[in-house]
Amino acid sequence: MSGNTILHSDAGSQYTSVRCEETLELSGLMPSIGSVGDAYDNALAETAIGLFKTEAVRDDSPFRNGPLRHVGDVEHLTAVWVGWFNVSRLMHLLGRIPPIEAEQNYYTQHAATSVEAHQ
Secondary structure (H helix, E strand, O other), X not given: OOOOEEEXXXXXXXXXXXXXXXXXXXXOEEEOOOOOOOOOXXXXXXXXXXXXXXXXXXXXXXXXXXOOOOHHHHHXXXXXXXXXXXXXXXXXXXXXXXXXXXXXXHHHHHHHHHHHHOO
């Protein structure tokens, strides 16, 4: 029976083996990943971290105002990048509109559909 404590690991073969999974289960732990490509895979998180490093951390990033010398510099950079990523960036799959606009369109459309359904 698995508990609710998660062992976070990479996708190395030692961490995706059946023996490791059995040992975790016997210890009351849950894996953070499973075999590559299954529901436990952490590829989405790794993709977001890779985007952050590529778009925000590199020296020529438009999100930087100089060198990162203190934790506060990294915190500010992160807040600015996350704000842009979640609100302002143009997304091809959304028709080259920002996520916030797509969300507003979604709720506007569903509100109109809901009103029509109740009439």
